Amino acid sequence: MSRKTKDSIPKIVAVEMLEKNGVDVERLKGSIRRGVGAEFSTYYHYTILRMHCTGLEGEGVKEIVEDARIEDRNHFESMVPRLYELGGSLPNDVKELMDQASCPHAYLPDNWEDIDSILNVLLEAEQCAMRTWGEVCDMTTGKDPRTYSIARCKRK
Numbered sequence: 263m264s265r266k267t268k269d270s271i272p273k274i275v276a277v278e279m280l281e282k283n284g285v286d287v288e289r290l291k292g293s294i295r296r297g298v299g300a301e302f303s304t305y306y307h308y309t310i311l312r313m314h315c316t317g318l319e320g321e322g323v324k325e326i327v328e329d330a331r332i333e334d335r336n337h338f339e340s341m342v343p344r345l346y347e348l349g350g351s352l353p354n355d356v357k358e359l360m361d362q363a364s365c366p367h368a369y370l371p372d373n374w375e376d377i378d379s380i381l382n383v384l385l386e387a388e389q390c391a392m393r394t395w396g397e398v399c400d401m402t403t404g405k406d407p408r409t410y411s412i413a414r415c416k417r418k
Contacts, residue, residue, distance in 0.1 A: 283405040291350035299363035301338035307368035365390035
């Protein structure tokens, strides 16, 4: 995956290839880091939202929230390894990760008993995620099929 240069500094072959393809790798890593921060944040906050989906109407919405929650966790887990493959990393402090997320946190709305309020939080979070991963797709289209393939999951 990497080779040593004349200065004995490991060189990441994937980064070399992306640079040759015209990808601003530092910008890409920043976008991925902000995107995975948003995925982590929504996973956490969707867990809380799900617990507040009660009653007949809430039980149906609970399933929607759970599906979104699992999708965000899976996207986090699939994109983080790619970030590290490109020489990036996540901060050691989870607060720093959450603070740099590309999307606002999906907080439990004040009127959480209104299911439409919870659905609105979900919709806003998913729309932001689509914009975030759309940016990554735009940077990698035709230049980095691996990253594009992982990021495009959010564009569907």
